[in-house]
Amino acid sequence: MKSIHLKRAVxxxxxxxxxxxxxxxxxxxxxxxxxxxxxxxxxxxxxxYEFFQPWIKKPPFSRRGIGALIDGDRILVxxxxxxxxxxxxxxxxxxxxKSAATVERIDYDCNLAVLRPADPAFLAGMQPLALNxxxxxxxxxxxxxxxxxxxxxxxLGRITSISVAGYPSESGSLLLFKLGAPLQQRDxxxxxxxxxxxxxxxxxxxxxxxxxxxxxxxxxxxxxxLAEVNSPTYQGFARLGLAFAPLRDPQLRxxxxxxxxxxxxxTDITPRGSADAAGIKKGDVILAVDGLPLDxxxxxxxxxxxxxxxxxxxxxxxxxxxxxxxxILRDGQTLEIPVTMQVANPDHAISExxxxxxxxxxxxxxxxxxxxxxxPYLKEWGSKWASNAPQRLVYYDAFQNExxxxxxxxxxLSQVLPTPDTIGYEDLENIVVTKVNxxxxxxxxxxxxxxxxxxxxxxxxxxxxxxxxxxxxxxSIQSNADELxxxxxxxxxxxx
Amino acid sequence: xxxxxxxxxxFLCTVAALNAMEISKSLVRIEATSQEPNYKTPWSPGDVSxxxxxxxxxxxxxxxxxxxxxxxxxxxxxSKEGDPNPYLAKVLHxxxxxxxxxxxxxxxxxxxxxxxxxxxxxxxxxSVVSAYGxxxxxxxxxxxxxxxxxxxxxxxxxxxxxxxxxxQIDAAINPGNSGGPVMQNGKVVGVAFQGYSGDIAxxxxxxxxxxxxxxxxxxxxxxxxxxxxxxxLTYRNLFNPASRRALSLEDETTGVQVCSVYSGGAxxxxxxxxxxxxxxxxxxxxxxxxxPLENEAVPLxxxxxxxxxxxKVELEILRDGKPMALTVPLNEPWPFxxxxxxxxxxPRFVVAGGLVFQPVDQNFxxxxxxxxxxxxxxxxxxxxxxxxxxxxxxxxxxxILPDPANxxxxxxxxxxxxxxxxxxxxxxxxxxxxxxxxxDYYVIKFAGGGRPLVLERKAIEEARPRIRERYNVAxxxxxxx
Numbered sequence: 019m020k021s022i023h024l025k026r027a028v029x030x031x032x033x034x035x036x037x038x039x040x041x042x043x044x045x046x047x048x049x050x051x052x053x054x055x056x057x058x059x060x061x062x063x064x065x066x067y068e069f070f071q072p073w074i075k076k077p078p079f080s081r082r083g084i085g086a087l088i089d090g091d092r093i094l095v096x097x098x099x100x101x102x103x104x105x106x107x108x109x110x111x112x113x114x115x116k117s118a119a120t121v122e123r124i125d126y127d128c129n130l131a132v133l134r135p136a137d138p139a140f141l142a143g144m145q146p147l148a149l150n151x152x153x154x155x156x157x158x159x160x161x162x163x164x165x166x167x168x169x170x171x172x173x174l175g176r177i178t179s180i181s182v183a184g185y186p187s188e189s190g191s192l193l194l195f196k197l198g199a200p201l202q203q204r205d206x207x208x209x210x211x212x213x214x215x216x217x218x219x220x221x222x223x224x225x226x227x228x229x230x231x232x233x234x235x236x237x238x239x240x241x242x243x244l245a246e247v248n249s250p251t252y253q254g255f256a257r258l259g260l261a262f263a264p265l266r267d268p269q270l271r272x273x274x275x276x277x278x279x280x281x282x283x284x285t286d287i288t289p290r291g292s293a294d295a296a297g298i299k300k301g302d303v304i305l306a307v308d309g310l311p312l313d314x315x316x317x318x319x320x321x322x323x324x325x326x327x328x329x330x331x332x333x334x335x336x337x338x339x340x341x342x343x344x345x346i347l348r349d350g351q352t353l354e355i356p357v358t359m360q361v362a363n364p365d366h367a368i369s370e371x372x373x374x375x376x377x378x379x380x381x382x383x384x385x386x387x388x389x390x391x392x393x394p395y396l397k398e399w400g401s402k403w404a405s406n407a408p409q410r411l412v413y414y415d416a417f418q419n420e421x422x423x424x425x426x427x428x429x430x431l432s433q434v435l436p437t438p439d440t441i442g443y444e445d446l447e448n449i450v451v452t453k454v455n456x457x458x459x460x461x462x463x464x465x466x467x468x469x470x471x472x473x474x475x476x477x478x479x480x481x482x483x484x485x486x487x488x489x490x491x492x493x494s495i496q497s498n499a500d501e502l503x504x505x506x507x508x509x510x511x512x513x514x
Numbered sequence: 515x516x517x518x519x520x521x522x523x524x525f526l527c528t529v530a531a532l533n534a535m536e537i538s539k540s541l542v543r544i545e546a547t548s549q550e551p552n553y554k555t556p557w558s559p560g561d562v563s564x565x566x567x568x569x570x571x572x573x574x575x576x577x578x579x580x581x582x583x584x585x586x587x588x589x590x591x592x593s594k595e596g597d598p599n600p601y602l603a604k605v606l607h608x609x610x611x612x613x614x615x616x617x618x619x620x621x622x623x624x625x626x627x628x629x630x631x632x633x634x635x636x637x638x639x640x641s642v643v644s645a646y647g648x649x650x651x652x653x654x655x656x657x658x659x660x661x662x663x664x665x666x667x668x669x670x671x672x673x674x675x676x677x678x679x680x681x682q683i684d685a686a687i688n689p690g691n692s693g694g695p696v697m698q699n700g701k702v703v704g705v706a707f708q709g710y711s712g713d714i715a716x717x718x719x720x721x722x723x724x725x726x727x728x729x730x731x732x733x734x735x736x737x738x739x740x741x742x743x744x745x746x747l748t749y750r751n752l753f754n755p756a757s758r759r760a761l762s763l764e765d766e767t768t769g770v771q772v773c774s775v776y777s778g779g780a781x782x783x784x785x786x787x788x789x790x791x792x793x794x795x796x797x798x799x800x801x802x803x804x805x806p807l808e809n810e811a812v813p814l815x816x817x818x819x820x821x822x823x824x825x826k827v828e829l830e831i832l833r834d835g836k837p838m839a840l841t842v843p844l845n846e847p848w849p850f851x852x853x854x855x856x857x858x859x860x861p862r863f864v865v866a867g868g869l870v871f872q873p874v875d876q877n878f879x880x881x882x883x884x885x886x887x888x889x890x891x892x893x894x895x896x897x898x899x900x901x902x903x904x905x906x907x908x909x910x911x912x913x914i915l916p917d918p919a920n921x922x923x924x925x926x927x928x929x930x931x932x933x934x935x936x937x938x939x940x941x942x943x944x945x946x947x948x949x950x951x952x953x954d955y956y957v958i959k960f961a962g963g964g965r966p967l968v969l970e971r972k973a974i975e976e977a978r979p980r981i982r983e984r985y986n987v988a989x990x991x992x993x994x995x
Contacts, residue, residue: 263965267922273955273968285964300963404887410899413891420962442753476760483898484773485750486787489760 056147057162057170057211058093059109060085060119060133062100069395070432071387072378073509078104083209084164085133086218089146090248092132094240096223097124098186099209100131101374108135111168115140123247126187126372127255129223129235130243149237150217152322153177159197159214161222161232163204175199175212175232182327183233186223187372188393189362190257193323193330195234201225208232238322242334253338256359258329259291260284260298264315274303275350280313281305289423290366296357298344305352306345307331332359368418368425369393379462381512383469383477384495385437385502388451390462391415391428408448410483426460431481435506439495443488450482462514537697538595539629541655542569542577543648544617544693545600547589553881554913556861556872557988562588568647568694569617570702571628577603577617578727579693580707581610582672584617585857592619594628595655607734610857611742613672613707613722614730615693633724634701636808637662637681645685645706645719647694660685660717667813668720671708674876675854676742678819679812680720687719696721729820740823743844746779747772749791749814752801761790762835768792769832770803770814777900780844786833793830794818823847850902852876853893859995862942863912866949866956866990867974868920868981869967870913871931873942882912886928888962907941911958911967915985919969919977926967929960943993949974 065078081100085093085108093108100106106119117140124131135141153159155177163171175197183194197212210222212234220234246252262282265271270283284302287294305311307328310318317325332342338361346353364370370392378395381388389395391411399407404416414421414428429451436444451459455478457468469477472492479488495502499511544567551560567583569592577592584590584605591600601624608615619625637643644659660683668680683696687709696704704721733740749770752758763769772789775781792798794817797805804811818827827842852875861878864871872878874893884890892901892908909931914923931939934948935957949956956974958967981987 263925267968269955269970269973270922270965270968272970273957273966283965286962405885405890409887409891409894412887416887417962439756441755442751442757474760476756478760484748485771486773487771488754489757491756491759494756 055145056087057111057164058085058087059083059111059164060093060095060099060209061107061109062103063105064100064102065104066102067373067378069378069389069392069398072380072389072513081207081209083207084162084211085209086147086211086221087141087144088132088149088218088244091138091141091146092122092134092247093119094211094218094221095131095133096207096209096221096235097126097129097131097374098223099207100124100133101126103375106133108133108140111164111170114168123252124375125243125246125252125254126374127185127189128192128239128243129185129187130221130240132244132247147211147213147218148216149241150214150219152238153180153195153214153219153236155180157214159212159219159234161197161199161201161210161212163202163210165204171202171204173199173201175201178231180236180323180326182330185235189371190255190333191327191329192255193236193238193326193334195220195236197222197232197234198230199232200230201227201232203227238330238334242337245337254361255333256336256338256340257288257291257362258293258332258357258359259288259362260293261286262304262316265303266314274347276303276347278305278311278347280311281347282312282314282316286419288362288419291362292357292360293344295360296344296355298346298355298357299348301348303347304344305347308336308342309345368421368428369415377513379514381462381465381469381514382435382502382508383465383479383511384439384490384498385435386431386440386443386446386479386490387433387435388462388465389430389432391430391450395430395432410450411448414450424460426464427462429459429462429465431479435502437498437502437505439490439498446485446488449484451479452482453480454478462512466512466514536629536700537570537631537646537695538655539627540571540631541646541694542571542592542594543567543655544569544577544579544583544603545591545593546584546587548584548586549588550586551859551861551877553861553872553878556863556870556992557865557990558986566648566690567692568690568706570646570693570695571625571630572616572731573630575618575622575625576606577619578705579615579617580672580705580722581608581613581615581857582707583693584608584615585610585672590617592617592624594624607730607739608858609730609733609739609741610673611670611676611854612678612726612730613670614705614727616734631695631697631702632700633727634698634703636665636723636725636810637698637703639663639665641698643683643685643696643698643703643721645683645687645691645694645696645721647691647706649686649688649690651688658685658687658691660719663718665723665810665812667815673854675851677815678726678742679723679816680726681723683719683721684717685719686717687721691719702727725816725820729822733822741847743780743818743821743823743825743846744848745781745785745815745818745827745842745844746776746848747781747785748774749803751803752790761788762832763790768801769799770801772831774898776848776897777903778850779848780846781842784840784842785829785831788833790832791829792832792837795828818844850897850906852896852908855880860992862992862995864942864945864949864991864993865915865981865987866945867969867977868915868917868985869911869923869958869969870915871909871942871945872912874908874910878912882928884928889928889930892930892961905938905940909939909942909945911960915981915987917977917981917984919973919981923967926958926960929962929964931958932961933957933959946991946993 063080065075068074083099085095108117108119117135119133122132122134157177161173178198179196182191208225220236224233263285320326340359344355373394396403396407433447454468477490547564549560549562569577569579572578590603592603593600602620603617606616606618664682667677669677691706694706695702706721709719769790769792775785794814805814829840956969
């Protein structure tokens with residue numbers, strides 16, 4: 019109790035301080051003093067792997083954003099700002115004093131990261147920003163930016179919508195605020211804090227200049243992230259692991275004999291996800307989650323945000339390990355099924371949606387380049403990757419839940435580096451491997467292992483599509499391996 | 515790399531002009547009025563358009579032209595040089611897979627002063643040819659002259675899916691040249707049919723060579739066009755030393771590796787992936803898949819190209835290192851043609867409760883251009899992944915004519931129908947049959963297993979007259995091509 023009182027006292031002090039200093043908002047003489055208390059410029063140099071040639075990185079580029087100092091000497095930024103970072107630098111706005119920083123924790127699901135300066139003394143004299151409580155549609159908030167001289171630039175906006183929506187990692191949806199504000203582009207990115215009454219209401223992550231609308235990661239998500247950061251083992255955001263369709267259609271409701279109001283229809287189950295492990299099936303009708311009835315679009319009544327999608331409850335309010343009862347209608351029977359909320363295991367994915375900060379795996383056999391299918395690989399085809407990339411690969415990525423649960427990773431012969439061993443194969447690209455030397459291939463590790471056991475001196479490689487079958491001379495590629503490495507400047511012939 | 519079918523010809527010099535004088539007794543100008551069905555509103559008869567192409571008189575009081583000149587034709591007239599009268603014409607035979615057609619003229623007086631042209635062989639590379647027709651830039655006969663640049667297999671853009679022997683010439687060939695004869699030494703050595711459009715290439719025109727023309731003429735001798743027959747397999751070069759040794763090929767032996775053998779095709783059950791084709795009908799197959807034929811290296815397919823339904827192909831192969839002799843009977847043409855452009859066919863569809871169901875083919879995809887990833891995969895890989903073994907036709911919910919009966923169906927647009935009332939939907943006819951059943955509910959399940967779409971019979975029946983009138987649905991179903 020005591021500590022709570024203490025915290026409140028600090029908050030009150032801070033609010034008071036800010037109130038005084040933000041009154042003459044246009045007075046540049048007073049603004050920097052407050053800004054420098056909790057804002058830091060964050061300059062991140064990032065380097066992304068070239069998925070077409072996974073042994074090299076693309077040229078480095080830099081992103082600039084503004085981080086907010088929060089409790090525990092941490093600087094809160096978006097994950098996107100520091101994704102694939104090779105060097106991060108913090109800069110005090112007024113003095114341009116700099117310190118290198120490291121990522122303490124990054125979570126692409128919620129697009130958040132916390133940084134720490136290499137030198138803890140760097141933060142001396144600064145004051146952490148407290149987190150605000152829930153907001154409502156129509157509430158005002160201020161986006162903070164910095165002038166070149168370190169002065170604070172404020173843009174007032176209004177919350178226009180609060181909903182559960184997709185985050186950049188594409189791995190799921192979380193609570194999102196939309197803030198209408200005429201923002202000017204000042205820094206390299208839109209990683210900017212938004213405040214109200216001197217407290218952080220969220221981190222800006224995207225800005226749509228045409229509609230003057232900013233996407234903000236709200237404090238509900240930030241609090242969940244920080245609670246996980248402070249826990250002994252970071253787990254992140256759990257997922258129910260299902261897709262659903264609204265049950266608005268009265269003809270469908272009559273057909274399935276649904277008497278209760280609301281409810282949703284389960285259309286897809288992620289293999290080995292929380293719902294799958296609990297025995298939820300496609301075709302189940304979910305009436306209530308954790309005792310809270312769902313409306314026909316899947317919304318429940320949240321005490322803070324009103325009618326909002328149930329996944330806010332399951333993913334953000336609840337932490338991994340929580341057990342939630344789901345009220346289900348199946349074959350006319352009402353069941354109560356407890357679901358233990360789990361974080362999605364990337365190892366279970368057939369095609370990973372996100373691979374930041376991770377070196378992509380590859381294996382080169384005699385000049386044939388093998389990789390694992392992933393969304394980042396498909397995205398190398400550019401913004402229209404879904405229509406430009408090979409449709410078989412796009413299909414496997416999009417509908418991976420429908421593939422057999424033991425399908426494993428999809429291994430692709432992505433390209434051929436021409437060598438004397440690959441004569442006649444130069445045109446092969448993006449074809450899916452099924453077997454190597456008779457062994458089914460479900461990972462690059464499988465492929466590496468199978469490549470140790472050639473058949474009668476040949477590597478026999480089989481594909482789902484044409485040419486269906488090809489051979490390599492095992493002894494020849496072994497003796498040519500160094501030459502291949504040297505010739506194409508390959509650091510290694512595999513990274514598993 | 516878009517190719518355009520041509521629809522016309524021009525005088526180049528005096529030599530050509532002399533030929534032109536003679537040829538004017540054989541050359542005709544074809545005016546075609548055609549009606550292309552609309553695959554978005556399949557019950558409507560479609561838009562009417564007209565075009566001009568060339569043709570020439572051949573043996574048997576017939577006129578030869580390109581299939582694309584007279585496709586979807588509703589009204590055809592033919593006129594000849596020095597005779598201002600248009601004569602009514604009819605399509606006698608049309609072969610969309612090789613872009614050739616034969617026309618007949620109702621009035622026998624038309625042929626009184628005409629001279630049928632004779633066919634030559636394959637012209638030599640670099641030899642001079644003249645192309646005749648009615649290309650854009652005027653209405654009278656035109657001649658252009660050029661040389662034979664290349665003889666090769668080429669995709670025929672009219673069907674979009676078939677490849678045959680074609681001869682590239684550098685004579686200017688433009689829209690309106692289509693169907694016109696390309697002559698050498700007084701004989702037809704080809705029919706002009708396509709070229710390149712845009713800035714990619716200049717002076718690249720293609721003609722259909724006489725082996726393809728002769729095959730067409732022979733095929734229709736029985737009064738019916740049977741289409742090309744095909745081994746329905748894919749093969750690949752065998753240049754790689756490791757692959758050659760692994761497949762037991764001696765140093766001097768040549769051949770190609772069989773990749774896929776399509777189920778339902780001629781070679782299904784006879785050939786296997788990994789077989790090596792050494793000889794086809796006695797012709798030695800080189801490692802790039804060509805055989806020597808009439809002093810030219812042509813793809814081994816040319817042997818099958820010249821055959822007819824009911825013929826056989828003799829193959830010498832290596833399987834697991836052992837030589838074998840196989841015979842492949844060519845009984846039926848490849849049945850799954852949904853990826854080629856289709857002509858002279860009516861769109862098939864069923865409308866029920868304002869939901870429009872259609873089988874998917876190239877015409878459908880061109881008209882709708884759906885961005886549905888599942889549908890695009892199923893269409894693109896229909897043959898390669900042998901998806902036709904599960905469903906001979908891809909039936910989709912193509913459109914929703916909004917009505918209270920189907921107020922919640924929009925999310926299913928372009929979804930592939932798997933089942934209606936637990937009946938597998940393999941063809942558009944199955945949809946018609948399913949909706950003919952008298953049940954309280956019609957439960958439609960789509961590929962991917964999302965929620966079912968449920969329509970109550972009562973709601974459909976109430977909506978029926980309303981939808982027919984509001985959306986001007988002239989017919990609720992057509993199941994005939």
